[in-house]
C-alpha cells in the first residue's frame with residue numbers, strides 16, 4: 001500500500017485525518033468521496049494546482065511525486081489515491097465498501113487497478129477538452145516545473161501540453177485509444193454486476209465515478225458504453241457524490 005516515510009517536520013504532529021488535495025483533481029475527488037461515504041471528519045490542505053502550489057520542495061517532502069492527493073493519518077503518510085481508498089477501508093471498516101466474497105473483492109481490485117492505469121488517459125483528455133481555458137503554462141511556469149518539480153513524467157507532460165505540438169497530439173491520440181480499451185472492460189463488468197464493486201456500491205465505484213463525471217463534463221460521447229453511462233448516473237446520484245465532488249468548494 002502507498003505508505004511513505006516522510007521526513008517533513010510537520011507530519012508527525014498531524015493528528016487525525018489530513019488530506020492534501022485540489023478541488024478539481026479527479027484523484028483528490030475520489031479520496032474526498034471515500035471520506036464522505038464513510039462519514040469521517042478530516043482536515044483540508046487545499047493546494048491550487050493551476051497556481052502551482054504543489055511545486056514546492058516543502059510539499060514534495062510530504063508527497064515525493066509532488067502530486068495530489070496525499071492522506072496523512074496520525075502522522076502516517078499515504079500516497080496514490082487508490083491506495084488511500086484501500087487504506088481507509090482497512091482502518092475504518094464501517095460502513096464497509098467492499099464485498100465479503102473473495103471473488104468479488106478480486107474483481108473490485110481489478111477495476112481499481114484499471115482506474116489507476118486510466119489516470120494517464122483521463123489526465124490528457126481533461127487537459128485537452130476542459131482545462132485549456134484556465135490552466136495555462138507560461139515559459140516561466142514550465143521553467144518552474146523543470147527546476148522545482150522532481151517528477152520527470154509530470155515535467156514532460158507540462159512541456160508537451162504547453163507546446164501543444166506533435167508530442168501533445170500523440171498523447172491525445174493515445175488517450176482516445178486508451179479510453180476505448182478501459183471502457184470496454186467496464187462495460188463488460190457491468191453486464192455481470194450492478195456495481196463495479198459487486199452487488200453493492202463500493203471502492204471501485206468510488207474510484208471510477210469521478211472519471212465518468214469528468215468524461216460527461218468533457219462531453220465525451222459515451223453512447224458505445226450504455227451500461228457504463230447508466231451506472232455512472234446511479235453512482236453520481238448518491239448524496240456523498242454531491243457533497244464531496246459536484247458541490248464541493250474548499251473553505
Ligand SMILES: N[C@@H](CCC(=O)N[C@@H](CS)C(=O)NCC(=O)O)C(=O)O
Pocket residue numbers: 025026027028049054066067068069079080081082119154
Ligand atoms: N497515481 C496518482 C496520480 C496523482 C496525480 O496525477 N494527481 C494530479 C491531479 S489528479 C496532480 O497532482 N497533478 C499535478 C499537476 O498536474 O501539476 C494517484 O492516483 O494519486
